Amino acid sequence: NLNGTAVKQYKKFESYKRDAVFPTRVKDLMILVDEKNNSIILPIMGRPVPFHIATLKNATTSQEGGFCFLRINFLSPGQGVGRKDDQPFEDPSAQFIRSLTFRSKDNNRMEDIKDQITEMKKNMTRKEQEKKDMED
Amino acid sequence: QNIMESFDDIYLDLSKQSGKCRLAESGLGWKVSGGQTFTLDKAEIISAQWSRAARGHELKVIARNAGVVQLDGFRQDDFDTIQKCFKVWYGVELIQKEHALNGWNWGKSEMGRNEFSFAVRNRPAFEIPYTEISNTNLAGKNEVAVEFSLPADGEETGTNGHLGGARSKGRKTGGATDQLTEMRFYIPGTETRKGKKKDDEDGED
Numbered sequence: 001n002l003n004g005t006a007v008k009q010y011k012k013f014e015s016y017k018r019d020a021v022f023p024t025r026v027k028d029l030m031i032l033v034d035e036k037n038n039s040i041i042l043p044i045m046g047r048p049v050p051f052h053i054a055t056l057k058n059a060t061t062s063q064e065g066g067f068c069f070l071r072i073n074f075l076s077p078g079q080g081v082g083r084k085d086d087q088p089f090e091d092p093s094a095q096f097i098r099s100l101t102f103r104s105k106d107n108n109r110m111e112d113i114k115d116q117i118t119e120m121k122k123n124m125t126r127k128e129q130e131k132k133d134m135e136d
Numbered sequence: 137q138n139i140m141e142s143f144d145d146i147y148l149d150l151s152k153q154s155g156k157c158r159l160a161e162s163g164l165g166w167k168v169s170g171g172q173t174f175t176l177d178k179a180e181i182i183s184a185q186w187s188r189a190a191r192g193h194e195l196k197v198i199a200r201n202a203g204v205v206q207l208d209g210f211r212q213d214d215f216d217t218i219q220k221c222f223k224v225w226y227g228v229e230l231i232q233k234e235h236a237l238n239g240w241n242w243g244k245s246e247m248g249r250n251e252f253s254f255a256v257r258n259r260p261a262f263e264i265p266y267t268e269i270s271n272t273n274l275a276g277k278n279e280v281a282v283e284f285s286l287p288a289d290g291e292e293t294g295t296n297g298h299l300g301g302a303r304s305k306g307r308k309t310g311g312a313t314d315q316l317t318e319m320r321f322y323i324p325g326t327e328t329r330k331g332k333k334k335d336d337e338d339g340e341d
Contacts (some may be wrong), residue, residue: 015239026190027311029150039239043312044262046150046206047189052239059205069317074241076322078278088242096322097254098279102314103286110314 012086015039015050016116022048030109031070033116038124040072040117042100053124054086059117063109067103068110072117074098141217146209147191148174150311154191157207159221164197166207176202178226186215187233195230204250204265206308236261245321264319268308275320282319286310 016022020043023032025125026048032041038053057073076096077089088094104110138153139160146157148166180199187194191209195218198203210218219230236243236256243256250267253260270285287310294309309315 013239016237018234019238020237027148029190030314042316043190043307043314044316045264045268046147046194046208046312047187047235047262049235049262050237051241055239055241070314077324078240078322087240091242092324093244094242094324095254096242098320098322099318100316100320101318103317104314106313 009011011055012051013052015052022050030104031113033113033120035120037117038120040113042072042102044100053117053120056117056122059114061114063107067105068107069101069103070110070114071101074100094129141221143210143214145191146207149206150208150308152207152311157195159218159225161225163226170274176205181222181226181228184222184226184228184230185233186218186230187235198250202302203267204263264306278322278324280321280323282321283314284309284318286315 016039020037023034025032026041026043029043029045029046032048033040033089034050037050039050040053040056041048041050043049051072051074055074057075059070059072059080062069062071074097076098102110141159143157143159145154148157148167151168153168153171155166156315158165158167159272161178163180165173165175167173176199180201181197182200183198183300185194185196185198187196189206189208193212193214194206194208195210197205197207197312215232217228222228222230236259238256240256240261243254245255246255246260248263251263251265253263255261259271261278264282264284268284269282271283275281285307285308300310
């Protein structure tokens with residue numbers, strides 16, 4: 001730790017290694033929850049893009065025009081929440097993805113994904129708390 | 137000898153159906169059985185990139201008029217053949233590009249010629265062709281919202297189905313099962329005006 005913020009290692013979590021194999025269903029360009037890797041995989045312009053559960057804040061759904069909209073909110077500066085020691089909140093040049101919204105006609109699947117994200121997030125928070133309690 | 141290379145099960149611009157992609161000296165083509173043929177003359181081709189994508193490996197061509205053309209579903213072994221075709225026939229270097237897989241939501245947006253990319257530790261996590269963006273606005277003090285153009289009805293192809301459900305420009309994401317509609321960014325230091333992105337390079341490593 002030479003310089004405090006500058007040399008901080010934001011490597012506490014990583015979704016996939018370089019040669020990782022994604023679940024085969026990424027072919028369908030759909031949102032996937034990969035619990036084994038603590039990640040969600042989002043289809044962005046034909047590419048499966050993973051996001052680690054530690055970057056997620058929450059997920060919400062809404063209905064409009066025959067579609068179900070799933071909004072995935074990420075942790076970012078200026079929201080009064082988040083684990084600032086894990087992420088470069090104080091880095092003046094870091095840009096953050098704050099939210100991504102997807103639409104689908106499959107209402108049930110979108111609700112299901114929302115629930116899975118909420119559940120994963122809850123489990124992570126619980127595990128972290130347990131770890132903290134052990135350390136104390 | 138070989139005047140043409142042919143590849144099966146290739147998807148054009150997120151199309152729902154796969155087709156046959158052919159590379160010939162004059163340029164490249166793509167066709168679903170019974171459908172019309174999409175062609176790209178070699179004079180159109182500016183650059184080409186090879187990456188992993190959803191269906192397999194993706195050949196992304198930046199074209200003069202057609203913009204960003206995405207062909208997905210190649211096998212890793214196809215790289216050598218395609219690289220050779222592009223080099224010999226089109227005089228274009230096929231560049232391998234690895235994408236970020238670490239799952240972080242912070243990085244840096246970079247504005248390219250035809251697309252904008254979000255880079256995490258100098259590797260793109262994803263790219264968005266400008267043709268797919270319908271609107272952007274400053275949604276909050278440090279927040280930029282980017283909206284995507286989509287077919288009004290999720291089933292509409294924009295090409296009368298002739299290209300196997302491949303979308304015309306500005307409709308690409310309509311081919312996906314789950315369609316991206318909006319993306320919001322936190323951009324630091326936008327209290328006065330945005331657009332001074334050049335000032336803050338390479339800050340995060």
